[in-house]
Amino acid sequence: MVTYIVRRLITAVLILLGASFVVYILTAASGDPLQEYRGSNLPNVADLIKARTQLLDLDTPAPLRYFKWLAGAGGCLIPFAGSCDLGKNLAGQPVTAALGQAMTQTLGLVTAAIILAVLVGVFLGIITALRQYSALDYGVTFMAFLFFSLPIFWVAVLLKEYGAIDFNNFLRDPQIPLLTALTIGLVVAVLAWIISGGAVKRRAVSAAAAFVVVTAVLLYLSVTNWFRSPGLGPVVILIAGAAIAFGVTLLSAGLKNRKALYSALITVGLGIIAYYSVQGLLDQATPLMIVLLAIATVLVGAAVGYFMGGYDRGQNMRAGGITAFLIGVLIVADKYMQNWPDYFNNGRVRGRPIATIGAATPNLNGDYWVSGLDAFTHLILPTVALVLISLASYTRFTRSSMLEIMNMDYIRTARAKGLSERTVVMRHAFRNALIPIATVVAFDIGGLIGGAVITETVFAIPGMGVLFFDGISHVDPNPVMGVFIVTAITAMVFNLIADLVYSALDPRVRVKS
């Protein structure tokens, strides 16, 4: 194993050297860095040319310049020495500083997008595999193809127009007319009809229920001016929590396992108590505190499951832990919503919260919650764009992987043993279908970071994309190399992780050492 990893790392370094040489030479050959001064008739043009030639070291041929750059970049390998030198850009700013800033922006965007895309994509893939050749399957397949064919810059412009500008206009006077509410209810009812499947009666009941609930909720939200001062409140958290408890138990242990169901429900009860007791604490929240609280929440949920006892404590603990985490998410979401009016009426935001460009409102002085909301309103549109684009491949891949597994002999054996369909799907099929998905996700992360440059450019997020295209258009190799090194290393690390994860998850596959 160790031999394998060491060998892979050595190959990776050699490949990185080769690829960085190619990119450096290509960038240097892509144009004339002195172009803007050539036709200029400024009085000091000779000095300008001289200064830039010195800055970019243009008197040295490009292959030699690469090795100079490499010597500087080699310093990055020594940790904490501060000798990291990736060169300077045209403005004379060190690339390492610019890159550090840009990386946080890009990684934040890509992380959120990839988590959402994987969750939604895997879910849709499994549903469509289980309902193969149904209306739902055809609908999702068509949507997947459509999203796959969408140019991201086109989607981004549409999102800006309808998601930001029109939604902000709506927020100015958040009233939903009766007709609109009815139409949305009808659309949801049709969706419920398609998704629910089964006999006509069951479909009709779920469609009617969806119609009534959605329309009523929309009208209620409109009447109470919810969009201006949103919030969940203990009642909604209690109802949603009970639903979560039942749902989680159904998926993780089955409703027949009463101990698991009761531990999930007890966790919901504790969550409601916690809702009142932590409000004061949450007012002084910091990111670290939220992480610690999340860990504590999951531990409490698992502890409830442990003390319920029964024949399978693992299932109780899982049901309790997952429920506790989701309740925690609800409480935090409620806290964010409580701070929404503060953010909305902030002098910098002035009632138009969803931003079309940038990554943060400049000079916004707010606490943890307000700045969190600010990041949310800025990142939501680029994230949605990225999710839409990458969702399709996960859906298709999960579907085919799941279909293949549902054809396996051990699934037939599991059914023949008389296991419930839930156990067959969740225990035997789903877990095995996740193995190839895990590797595909790992491979995709590198590509997604490279692909995010378009999204960043459209939404003017000062990430690595802006750095890269500034470098390209001014024939400035140093920023380009910085971005390239980061994306290439990420891609390589995740490829290695993908291989290792595959061999860890599937015992039949062993890495050659």
Next chain:
Amino acid sequence: MTQPTQDIELAAEEAERASAPAAGIEPVLEAKGLSQGQIVRKRFFGHTGAMVGLVAFVLIFLLAFSASGIGPIPGWWKYSFTDVSSLVNDGAPTVTGPFSWGEHPFGQDRIGRDLFAMTMRGTEQSIMIMFIIGLLAGLIGVVIGSLSGYFRGWVEAVLMRLTDVIIIVPLLLLAAVLGQIAANKGAGTFLGYIANNFGVALLGILIGCAAWPSLARVVRGEFLSLREREFVDAARISGASNTRIIFKHILPNAVGVVIVNVTLLMSSAILLETALSYLGVGVHPPDTSLGLLISQNQQAFSTRPWLFWFPGLFIILICLSINFIGDGLRDAFDPRQKKFNSKKAKDSRATAAKPAAETAGA
């Protein structure tokens, strides 16, 4: 067919499947005596999505190439994409039905250029670049993949390390650098000659030279497994040369994988080209492309939305139809394709369970 053994194997598999259909797996009913090519063609033409995609793509192709003309041959549309005419109806689209197009069916931009002509020109450019990338990347990918997969040893080591070097650079970033090279072509050099005489072809050629690694990997994998098959041994024993084995015996069996992957490569190539043009490192004015049209007109979305809708619509239509064609090809070429139907599986379980329950009850 060149490999009787494989046909026999397939036939045996089919017979086995037909005799004992497993629960939920529909037996693939195929008339005896069809060659592999005929089976593939039949499956492909029976695939609704692929057929719709094919028809849509052919229509777009004919419309774009006939409307704006190819090279020196003029097209039938009265305006060229550079003509400026006076604004009709403030530039709004005049199309009202399938046969009443009016003066400017897709409208005009701010200075009065005809959007239909520009969109057709852009579509033509995008399709041309797509084909160049597909053909070139397909050719390089197949050559490198088959050489490394067939010969193994140091050939494989060298070629696959080369593939690794190129694949590690995100394609979009590499293509952006290459697009910039294509744009700043030096006069008098060879690249400059191509750029001056063939326009955007240079962009396609450069990107094609960078887009092949994923295909090469797939082809190599296919060759690795095919070269161990019995029919290759048989050919080698009967004295066939390496060239003959590669071209006559292995490549025809790998052609499905190649065609499917080249199709998917082309659908991503069109998105790549439009994205590059949008970012300003692809096709440059005065020439036009679908991505460039969107990039030039996105600021005008609230005042002249049609300038934004039509080019985007054509990108989506082309890409969607190619994706559907690729999906149909994949289904047609996959010999192991089984139609699993979970509803039937459940039904057959239910019918199997019922008699058992009845006997238990009795």
